[in-house]
Amino acid sequence: MTVISHDAASSWGDSFPHPALMTILELSTASVCCTLRSARHMSELTKRMAMELSVMTFNIHKGKHAILTSRTLSRIRDFLASHSVDIVFLQEVIGSDPGEADYDQVKYLADGLSSQFCYGKNLIVDSYHHGNAILSRYPIVDWKNEDLSTNKYEKRGVLEATIQLPNQVLAKAFCCHLNLLRGSRRTQINRIAKIIDDQVAGFNGPFFVGGDFNDWQQDASRIFEEPTWREVGRESDDSHFLTFPSWFPSIALDRIYYRSAELINAETTTFGKLGFLSDHLPVLAKFKIP
Template identity: 35%
Template sequence: MPATHLRILTLNIHKGFAMGPRRLVLSHIRSQLRDSKADLVFLQEVVGDNQKHSRRVRHWPAETQLEYLADTVWTHHAYGKNAIYQHGHHGNAILSANPFRSWDNIDASFVNFSQRGFLHGVIADDIHLLCIHFGLFEKERRLQTTRLIEHVNRSIPTDAPLIVAGDFNDWRQTTHRALLNGLGVNEAHETAHGACAKTFPAFLPVLPMDRIYLRGFDIHACTTLSGNHWREFSDHCAMITDVSLRNT
């Protein structure tokens, strides 16, 4: 699919483990991502390296989780290392069917025990991509929201197409309102259905946590992928939208 028509998916992969009993489900996640036919995949809690898991977890991939999930389907990908610990690190990732012109990871950590960042990439047609995983605390999210708005307004031209997707941990929708007002974006599920999608917890979604915000696109459809197959893969539902680049 050309860059002017895109299918976009976002999912917090829970470091590749299923909810409940600790069971690696990366191969199932990879299969479902392939079946989605998404052109752009925004992932959160992707493990870049974990020496303990590589020794102890059965079927842990020899390559990174990012490379394993991308396989031969998304030949272009970027990873932003956020949480760093003695035996490894994890962060956000973007898989793309189109090449990256550039990418960078923007620090958004405001408390010592919660390391966060915005993964910012640019692909063809000057489309800017931001993969987000906000913190669990209201004050932390408020500061991260301010930093995100400042970064976008400072670094991205107002007429450039923009996609901001990920896990916002924003069940009160305070960040949601700030982004609508501060960035001039539309949220895909709200545009298609009148309200943000309930995506957490996956087995019985009641909280609107995961979002896809867009600027410069027409939104054609949006849904959560929360059927029997998807519920096993994370504590969050996947979310997917079909869009087209708006003519200017």
């Protein structure tokens, strides 16, 4: 390293700082600015990099035991927490029941998981109501509930949420619970497909449709599984997962359809030591979001 003495500096006279030194300083400043720009660029690239996203659908049977009348909501919350899911579709969730201490089940579950949530009422009787809910680790920037009821006996709906993912991608999430009667169920499936089709154009993010389809004839698959749509059970196991009843799964009612995402893995999840939490088994899937 060359050391510049005071005398040498003085000999530059009016030329101090020396042009050579100014060049070094300018190059150093340019290098720092370039480094900062590169850091900002890398930060933006990181935000846009592919991320993993876990999605679950679970009919919680109003937080009661599948066979007995005991309450299961606290254990359901423990179950959800143990799986650390990013987005959860819930069906048969009580939003208000004056006769129950934990009548707002959605808030109870969301608070326990530190999640954002939205809730759509389907069945309303006086001050009691239940419906579908979406819990999300990430911000829910918009949501709405569409009434799908086709008769006065089965009050159904589809809950739609737009979710801001951390890689600057918006995701569309639809949670549904469909009719037991086939004819009206097919009408509901077509209505959901129409709602989604109206939003696909110009939207580059992933779509997820999860819920209790009550669709043992697989009508939903014939409508949804077009070239751009997939269902997690059929993609990972060549058939829809058997989810009902939870103690002897023999019917495929609960599903997650998706598009504009890459499936990593999917499975039905049992309750283990927590015992029977619902008459349905949850479906859990992990995706890569480009």
